[in-house]
Amino acid sequence: MNIQKERKKTEIEERHFFVNRNIERAHNNIRSADEKYSKNIICNQKYSLFTFIPLVFAQQLKHFLNIFFMLVIILQLFPPVRVSHPLTSIFPWALVQVFVYIKEGTDDYKRYKRDKEANDKQCTRYTVGGAIRVPASELAVGDLIIVTKDERVPADAILLKTEEVNGSIFVRTDQLDGETDWKIKMSHSVFQQMDGFDKVAKSYFEVIAEPPSKDIYSFNGELLVGDTQHKVHEDNMLWMNMVIASGTSLCVVVYTGKDTRAVMNTTKARNKSGLIDKELNFYTKILCSMSFSFAILFTVLRGTYSMWYITLVRFLIIFSTVIPISLRVNIDWARVVYARGMEAHSDTPIVVRNSNIPEELGRISYLLTDKTGTLTTNEMEIKKMHTGDLCYTPDFIQEIYEMITNPKSPADLTACELLIAMCLCNNVIPYAENNKIGYISSSPDEMAMVRWAEKVGITLWGRGPGWVEIKTADSKKRYELLHTIRFTSERKCMGVVIKSEDKVYLYMKGADSVMKKLIIGKDWMEEEAQSMAKEGLRTMVFGRRLVSEEEVKELAQTHTISEDGLDLLGVTGVEDKLQDDVRVSLETLRNAGIKIWMLTGDKVETARCIAVSSRLFSRCSQILTITDIKTRQDADLAIKRIEREKDCLVIDGGSLQILMDMYKTEFITAVSMLAAVACCRCSPTQKAEIAKEVSRITKKRVCCIGDGGNDVSMIQQANVGIGIVGKEGRQASLAADVSVNEFKAIVDLILWHGRNSYKNTAKLAQFIIHRGTTLGIAQGIFSSLFNFCPISIYQGKISIGYVTFYTFLPVFSIVLSKDMSKKVSRKFPELYSDISNGSVLNNSTFSTWMFMGYYQGVVIMILTLFLFESALIQLVSITFSCLVLNELLMVFLCVSKVHNLMIIAQSISILLYFLSFKVLSDEIQIPSEWKKFLLQILLVNIIAILPAIVQYAWRIWMNPPSYRKIQATYSY
Structure with missing residues (x-):
């Protein structure tokens, strides 16, 4: 029973479709395969039109702040527990949400545009009516496509026919599996023998393929042409993202879109959040616990037990100011600024596609x-060629050319033999291109050796079944190729048996670890190979020996030959250009x-x-x-x-x-x-x-x-x-x-942009927490001195203005602070490790900011109440003015260097605040004795900020951080 179920499951998953089942339909560009298969599209988007709102909202619920303030807003809607107009809670939260949705929507739209650009890339679909150019996204299973040299394969396909007589093509797979060696692919023999692509396009056949899988190294399938079944293997497959390195090929699409090997080996894009988000989520939970604790404490101290839960909720809403609702929106705005800064202030082009993670670059x-x-650039070049007597480098190309043209010593002849071995012992195929010789090879190393030989006067001129032709300055010589010993990763060597005139030679090349077992007289080989390896060069050892007539006869019968007893020709060192x-x-x-x-x-x-x-x-x-x-x-x-x-x-x-x-x-x-x-x-x-x-x-x-x-x-x-x-x-x-x-662009990206982003965000976050704490503590002191009455001292518009119009710009200017230049960050990369371990945002720094918030909140409210006998509206004016001025002054102590935009932001905030005395005269007002009023504010703020100044002075002059020491020497 289980076997029958398994068979049924296999039949359902197995891919079976027809190609050109109806020639008339094919002529009219109608698909042969079922529409059930995946569309051939690339999709890196996080959201769809329908999932955008719920998924972004769900993402927001990961942040504890959002959950807490949603609760506060709901409570504010009920009159018995309301402490101020509901808009004072709704407006900041709504502003945050609107910004988040705009930001996420913009980022995802950019991903959509990039995907569309990739999906709209043109490719060639081949039908009975001829070749037509279509976007890659329009390809479907069963389509015939033509892929030419240097084109990317747009979908997984079976190679049916090539322009080469033997049906072979070379492909580059570094975009698929990371391997740099070119691979050879073979067309299917049943179609390769047909005359021209038109004949294939008019053929009716069926394709049976295995279910989609991740495995790029195997494939099982069949082609049914007439009544005959023909096996299809991995050698006949072109996977998406392979690049054709030679020739033109005709293929039939088997897998598209999410069913392709390349996409199945790609993990789904995930919503990334930075470590700083998790840390701030933790600290906001602490703040929430503090808010609840204060609310419970003040409820108990009030002593009203009949309606205690109403009092508790009112105090909870009052102390919610300790939890900064503007934290998220400020950080998100900062990330946009960081992203634009990375793109605008870079020596090389940078595009930030996910603006949620700039601070991560600093960790x-x-x-x-x-x-x-x-x-690397994947461009190989020979850097050394050692023959035992001499070592040749690219600096002596002309001298080597003259030596090859007119050899005068045994060392010259050895070098000639080594160069000939480079041309003979390989799988490189030469071809004519624009009156010049070109090469096709599955190995960049072999290509480099052949090109090196060409530069010094020995050219691989031609290759065919059983022969290799080499051209020198004054002649051409054809060698008979009797046998090839193919390279494998286990053997790590390859060889050819060559007949030249009346003599037969075995040429071998391979890794020094293998060749040392096959070569006689290798006293200098290992030392030179190790020396090249220490320089980062890929070493290749060449050897040769004469083959006897008996061995030639045995080779013809057994296709094997003894590989040892080689004479050492030389060692080459190939560099993969960085x-x-x-x-x-x-x-x-x-x-x-x-x-x-x-x-x-x-x-x-x-x-x-x-x-x-x-x-x-x-x-x-x-x-x-x-x-x-x-x-x-x-x-x-x-x-x-x-x-x-x-x-x-x-x-x-x-x-x-x-x-x-x-x-x-x-x-x-x-x-x-x-x-x-x-x-x-x-x-x-x-x-x-x-x-x-x-x-x-x-x-x-x-x-x-x-x-x-x-x-x-x-x-x-x-x-x-x-x-x-x-x-x-x-x-x-x-x-x-x-x-x-x-690659070099990531140095500035990490050491300068990343460091600044993380450091400034940590400062910004803690400053905003400090701002809310100061306000909350001041409110708590006020309530405690008035019989623990659950009434907010700051009502209406000024409550909203505290975190928006009056302090937003100066506080946000922290994100533009820089403590060093790019040049200094490159010169002293050790400065990065000073903060990458989280030293600017941890329990110690959080506690310091909290202490400062507690102290300043207490000082501002108590000094105003006990030193200045004022009416309630004057009390509100003095304490609120002190709170605003305190935050503006603290900004100067928070940055490494004051910049022009900070001065402008401070000026705008002060101007807006003084205008508020006219616009909001029913909430705050300047007393008639305004000079005394200003002196009172100044005195209170001096006492409030004094510990912060002392702490700043100690940190800068008595225990300066590393960047401060460097600032003394390097200006920026």
Whole structure:
């Protein structure tokens, strides 16, 4: 019974459709496949038209402040417990909500525009009527499409036919799996033998494919042409985001949209909230507890028990001023300012796509980076060629050319043989392009070697079945290719058997660790290979030996040949070019206390070389390499080795997965202590899992940066995701929180913009809490001196004006404060680590601000009541004026440097306040003796602010922070 259910389930999930079932329908551009399949669209939006309001509202309910003030508003609607007009509570809360909805809507609309740009990208659909250009979003399962050189594959498709006779094409997959080597794909033989694309377009056939899955390394399917079934394998598949590197291909679309391998390996975008939001949520709960405590205490002290619950609720509403409702809106406004500042004040283009996380850039402890396209340009170049006697570099191209043209010594002849070996021992296919020779290769290393040989006068001129042709300055020579020993990741070497005139040679190349077992007379090889590896170069060792006639006969029968006994020809060192200023950037970030991990889909050897050349690993570091873990015993041993290490780790994807499955917490904890880590052969889901678990287990903030579609999951999972606009696509850029054009841009983004954003937001938040606390305590003192009467001293419009018109601009000007220039932040990256651990917002700083709020609230109310005998309206005027002036003065003590906009904001606030005496004369007024009135306010504020001045002076002159010491030397 279960077997029958399983079969039925498989039949339902299995993808089965017809192509060109009705030729007339196909001619009229009518789809053959069912409409049940997913649309071919990219969607990074968080909300739809219907979910926008409820989801944003649900997001707001995560913040305790919003829940509390909704309760206050509801209570204010009932007259028995009302202490002021309901608008005094409704207006601030509504203002906050309106801003949040505008901000979230704007951000999501921007994501919609970016998605639309990607979905509207044109591609070629092929029908009986010919080729037509359509947006990628209009493609459907069963469509025939044409993809040409340098075009991105718009959906998962089966390769039916290519323009190459043998049906092969090369593809680049670095945007899919992170691997830099080009892959070869083969068209299906049943269609490749047809004449032209038109013949295929007029063919009727069926496609049976496995259900959509994440696995990009396997595929099972069938083509039913007539009554014949033809198997389809992974070699026949083009996955979305692959880029065609050569030729033109005709394909049939099998999976679209969310069913494609690329999208299924991408995690759903999540609503990110910063660590500072969680911290402030915690502190607002403390404030709420204080508000409840005060309300209960004052209710008990009032001594009225018949209607005690009415009194309790009224006091609760009165003390709700301690909880700052404007906190959220101020922080959200600040984030908009930070985002615009990042985009406007950057040396390179920056686009902030998620304005909720600027402060997170100031809390980064771990940076997880992709390799290809992020740290490197994926452009290979030979930096050294060593033949034992001499070492050749690109600085001596002309000398090498002359030496090759006219060799005069045995060393010259050895160099010639090594260059010929570079041209013979590879899979590079040359072709003519604009009267120049061009090359197609699955390996950037092989491409670099062939181009190097071409520069010095030995050119790979042609390749065909069983032959290779090489051109020198004055002649061409064709070599017979008898056999090819293919490269595998296990063997780490490849070879060719070549017949030249009457002699047969075996040429081999490979990693030094493998070739040293096959070569005789290798006294200098290992030393030179190690020297190149320390420079971050990818080493390749070449060897050659003469093949006897007996071996040739045996090769023809068994297709195998002995690979040892080689004579050493030389060692080459290939450099994967780094992005501009990568070395300096990594060193600067490391000095800022940020630990850097490299997550790549590339091979272990490649990743290790880049880690060294980019200075992710220092040259004197001890590098622990862990590969091929299979059992729990291997995993136990690996954990112990990592715990003993203090430097660097290189680990392959298989071993990583086993350790994450068996010892996730122990592994992450141990690895997080290392200076740097390189994870190789990582799948997109592995990258995302590492980002998630590092943040969860270490309780630190993780930033991920990448440029490819295979990095999207990692970027979306990180606390902060940074996308680089890549050469092959914009998937990472579109899905990221912040988009940059090059890696070096993140130095200023993190060390300056991130540091300023976090520091200023922490100050702003605590200042606003202090402002509410001061007002609440003043109100409490007033009530306690008047028989604990639950009446608000500040009624109506002035209550609203306190946090809006009178203090908003000066307080908000804190977000524009800067304590150093970009240049200084780069020169002293250690200043970042001073605050990234949360030193500007913690229990100590919160307590200090709370004490200041308590003290100032008590002083302002008591001094006014006991030193100045005044009528109630004058009491309101004096105390309220003192509260406003106190906040304006405190702003000056809160910033590192006073700026012009702050002075303007202070002036506007003072002007608005004095105008209020005219407009709101029924609530506040200046007494006839206005000079005495001003002196009273000034005296009270001097006494109120004195402890803050003393504390500020002690902090600046007696125990100055690091940035203050630097300010004394570097002006900005």
